[in-house]
Amino acid sequence: MITVRFPDGATRDFAAGTTGTTVVEQISKSLAKATVAMKIDGVMKDLSEPVPDGALIAFVKRDDDEALDMIRHDAAHVMAEAVQELWPDTQVTIGPSIENGFYYDFYRKTPFSEDDLRRIEKKMAEIVQRGCAFTKEVWTRDEAIKVFKAKGETFKVELISAIPEDQPINIYKQGQWFDLCRGPHMRTTKDVGTAFKLTKVAGAYWRGDSNREVLSRIYGTAWASKDDLDKYLTMMEEAEKRDHRKIGRELDLFHLQDEAPGSVFWHPKGYMIWRQLEGYIRRRLDDDGYVEVKTPQLIDNKLWEQSGHWGKFRENMFVVPDEVPSTEDDEHIITGEGNLMALKPMNCPAHVQIFKQGIKSYRDLPIRMAEFGCCHRNEAHGALHGLMRVRQMTQDDAHIFCTDEQVTDETKRFLALFARVYGDMGLTNIKYKLATRPEIRAGDDATWDRAEKSLADALHASGIEFEYSPGEGAFYGPKLEFHLTDAIGRSWQCGTYQLDYVLPDRLDATYVAEDGSRKRPVMLHRAVFGTFERFIGIMIENYAGRMPVWLSPVQAVVATIVSDADAYAEKLVADLKAKRLRVELDARNEKINYKVREHSTQKIPLIFVVGKREAEEGTVSVRRLGEDGQKIMTAAEAIAMLAEESIPPDLR
């Protein structure tokens, strides 16, 4: 006999070896019908597993949130079976559930195309309809390798071989088809349901290694109900409307063109957002003890060799010959036989040069050296993405030169600055990651231990929840990464904070310590926004183009109803402009409906409508973006209101 405990505190006895299926059936037929899996002491299990003595058992129904992951995972299996049924020469590799859905990576001579997706979906529906039970078998390693080898599944063989000796080889069958899988699964393929859709095909490297085979990945989304699926698809459609590339064009903020891939042409309106952000962050840095500098774009490659960038980063650098080109014969210049210079891909070596001018004392530290540094990186072309990933970028960069003892305080100080800025920007949903030592790195383990601990300590002290990114640190030190998501949920790193014990050494930066000896400063690389480009992209998507008033390129439009109000409107605009408010006049011969519509679609926060009545009474009819109706106020009140709302958050 075994005793089983239930979440409500009840207990019940069953014969030893009783499965979850039997337990739930004995409790309630209707519950059994809805149940697709169980949790044993909090861990998801197949319903067909025997229940251990004394276990706490909870049943998971198909429409529980916890089942969603299984629906997706099972859908991946069903898709893999469908694909192999349609194209038997296809090899399966791995297929996990992911946020909102699942994927499966296949290996095939000719990759899948979008057209294949509908065929696969049909076949999947068939397999779901068949409703074969998922059954688990535990195989021996040799057996598993033999079987998959015989099937020609070389990728699976590699996976099996990589499973540690002490772990079982689980095989899940669904009818004739089977797959290596950790599990758990639901009862039958029928539990997958019909609320799924294959969304895209993509190439993906086997084991994420760009030196290995390219697999054909099929992505799908799956939900508990058709309703949820439709809701999700609609939501994605809506989200795509927030795409900064689309809004950037619609609101005339910036453009990109073929002749300058990855470099942004900022239009007046887009650059106004930039200017406001730059002014804001500059004041924040001034207040936080930073000094601002400006350093060269083009620097001799000798410095890059010394800094180590030439060796590690050269592929990403734009290299320029340091010669006057001859119109007749520029061949040798292109081949780079003369002296070479490079556009800076980062500002750090230049800042070290400023640090090194003269002699620095421990009394001078910390030095917080900021630069809105324009950098160029020759990114892989497939990586370019609107404002989010560009080749010419401007960072709100700074380097803090300090002593080892000052690192923790500086980190806390930075975290406070970061939190204040993102709070001011109205950005929430920031993911904090602590990226730790990579395999290839400089410095000894003791230094890494200390550095990683100091970052973790500062995060804890600041009460910030974070996750680790093992092995993702820079080669010279650990990093804090600050991630935000775009409209459709892709994650982008914006801010960064990095400890560096290497560069000061390579570039021979020293300060005079208390005892008169020469010591190496620690260098902290940090950026709050990250780059203006990406940050503005994130802001556009976060606000769907409806920027806060202080950031809006045009804060208000004064729109006339009749030409009799023109003079009054002109005076109003002049008064607003005198307060440095960004306003425009719309005195076109158009209906007010037309003007309101146009300025609303242009996401102008406020429309000041003036007609005959307002001109006579000295008032303004104020219409706020996103609100119905309007408010009548005196011109002076309207001006004061806009002036108040236009104050940047740090000056309030």
Added chain:
RNA sequence: GCCGGUAUAGCUCAGUUGGUAGAGCACCUGAUUUGUAAUCAGGGGGUCGGGGGUUCGAGUCCCUCUGCCGGCACCA
């Protein structure tokens, strides 16, 4: 860089089995003086991404380059 897709007017898109390009919006002109999300009429605008090929004939088929889109890899 890799895999798949894609490129027609400023934007969004049509363009049948190859027979020398269309719509809506935008723009320009004229009329309309209008009360809170599109007034009416007329007009201009495209060597169909670049190059090469097949063909009597290519926006349509093939090759190639480039950009862009979705992933992967790389990264702020």
